[in-house]
Amino acid sequence: MAAQGNADFDLFRTSEEHDMLRESVRGLAEAKIAPFAAEVDEQGRFPQEALDALVAADLHAVHVPEAYGGAGADALATVIVIEEVARVCASSSLIPAVNKLGSLPVVLSGSEELKAKYLGPLAKGDAMFSYCLSEPEAGSDAAGMKTKAVRDGDTYVLNGVKRWITNAGVSEFYTVMAVTDPEKRSKGISAFVVEKGDEGVSFGAPEKKLGIKGSPTREVYLDNVRVPADRMIGEEGTGFATAMKTLDHTRITIAAQALGIAQGALDYAKNYVHERRQFGKAIADFQGVQFMLADMAMKLEAARQLTYAAAAKSERVDGDLTFFGAAAKCFASDVAMEVTTDAVQLLGGYGYTRDYPVERMMRDAKITQIYEGTNQVQRIVMARNLPR
Numbered sequence: 001m002a003a004q005g006n007a008d009f010d011l012f013r014t015s016e017e018h019d020m021l022r023e024s025v026r027g028l029a030e031a032k033i034a035p036f037a038a039e040v041d042e043q044g045r046f047p048q049e050a051l052d053a054l055v056a057a058d059l060h061a062v063h064v065p066e067a068y069g070g071a072g073a074d075a076l077a078t079v080i081v082i083e084e085v086a087r088v089c090a091s092s093s094l095i096p097a098v099n100k101l102g103s104l105p106v107v108l109s110g111s112e113e114l115k116a117k118y119l120g121p122l123a124k125g126d127a128m129f130s131y132c133l134s135e136p137e138a139g140s141d142a143a144g145m146k147t148k149a150v151r152d153g154d155t156y157v158l159n160g161v162k163r164w165i166t167n168a169g170v171s172e173f174y175t176v177m178a179v180t181d182p183e184k185r186s187k188g189i190s191a192f193v194v195e196k197g198d199e200g201v202s203f204g205a206p207e208k209k210l211g212i213k214g215s216p217t218r219e220v221y222l223d224n225v226r227v228p229a230d231r232m233i234g235e236e237g238t239g240f241a242t243a244m245k246t247l248d249h250t251r252i253t254i255a256a257q258a259l260g261i262a263q264g265a266l267d268y269a270k271n272y273v274h275e276r277r278q279f280g281k282a283i284a285d286f287q288g289v290q291f292m293l294a295d296m297a298m299k300l301e302a303a304r305q306l307t308y309a310a311a312a313k314s315e316r317v318d319g320d321l322t323f324f325g326a327a328a329k330c331f332a333s334d335v336a337m338e339v340t341t342d343a344v345q346l347l348g349g350y351g352y353t354r355d356y357p358v359e360r361m362m363r364d365a366k367i368t369q370i371y372e373g374t375n376q377v378q379r380i381v382m383a384r385n386l387p388r
């Protein structure tokens with residue numbers, strides 16, 4: 001079982017419990033998720049095998065507190081789960097990652113009733129959760145959103161389009177940010193739980209993407225969707241603050257995904273260079289190749305330490321979490337792009353083909369520099385929150 005909530009773990013060492021968790025997730029990922037990773041990518045289909053295996057092992061939403069039937073895993077344990085799944089299949093790692101992203105607004109700001117109603121089914125594996133912030137015209141400037149929620153008696157009526165929503169259509173529950181007071185910009189945005197079955201909810205066609213092809217990304221259409229007022233998460237006007245607070249914690253899960261993708265590529269390349277022979281010897285014997293592997297491992301370890309430090313800060317909700325969350329996501333995703341690109345290079349022409357997994361890993365790595373805020377946006381966030 002996942003490591004239980006524990007704010008005291010060492011910043012730079014994982015505990016025995018975390019190590020055991022890693023070992024068991026790695027075993028599960030290699031046995032039950034890796035065999036389908038290439039097919040899921042090739043066919044652009046949802047990794048149902050991964051969802052089934054993660055639910056059976058109670059690893060699909062480990063962050064859900066025990067009080068609501070969850071494993072109550074701490075932030076580092078959640079990172080480890082995502083990292084190990086991403087090491088074999090980045091698309092599948094979006095199951096635990098986006099379950100946290102979608103539901104964290106409820107965990108952080110929801111009423112007891114909302115928590116009991118929505119976290120229980122998530123913990124049981126009966127429902128997944130998506131997060132609906134972005135819109136066609138509001139990406140980096142998310143506060144410029146147009147989706148509206150208008151109060152009508154004891155309900156709100158939602159209208160608008162949310163774009164790029166991960167796991168849309170598969171998830172039962174959606175945290176939707178919508179404008180309740182257009183005069184107040186970010187302070188006039190509120191968050192709601194919308195259910196897939198609510199009348200007026202529908203989905204666009206899956207996007208045709210460069211990578212993470214097994215993770216459905218679709219538009220969510222809200223056409224006069226009427227929800228009870230008690231589905232609002234927190235007070236009216238606090239939705240944008242909740243959305244940003246959520247990202248402080250969940251950018252660390254994207255860093256984890258980046259670490260896993262990079263580790264998968266490094267592991268593959270490390271083995272390959274011992275098998276491939278040129279000039280009468282293994283290419284691993286060339287110093288030029290050794291130095292590339294050394295750089296890849298060095299950058300990856302630096303990214304891992306920063307990510308684990310950020311996870312410790314997430315667990316304790318430290319004052320400098322915003323900086324660390326952005327820094328971990330930005331640094332680890334840049335490292336994942338570099339390491340996967342170098343892995344393709346180390347496999348030469350073979351690396352450029354779909355017969356080997358490293359080109360998939362390189363394509364999958366790219367998204368980690370874009371979502372939950374582009375790396376330019378992370379730099380804006382860091383610059384505004386520099387450590388003292």
Ligand SMILES: Cc1cc2nc3c(=O)[nH]c(=O)nc-3n(C[C@H](O)[C@H](O)[C@H](O)COP(=O)(O)OP(=O)(O)OC[C@H]3O[C@@H](n4cnc5c(N)ncnc54)[C@H](O)[C@@H]3O)c2cc1C
Nearest residue numbers: 131132133134139140164165166217370371372373374376
């Ligand atoms: C596969 C995928 C899954 C996603 N999943 C979700 C999801 O589940 N939920 C959700 O809400 N969103 C999701 N997103 C949306 C994602 O978070 C946005 O795509 C991202 O925030 C960037 O917004 P944009 O695409 O509109 O780019 P834009 O904001 O249009 O940016 C275009 C370029 O301009 C740069 N730029 C913009 N403003 C500035 C600035 N001030 N300074 C410097 N550079 C700037 C950006 O860095 C970028 O390089 C997903 C996106 C993708 C592609």
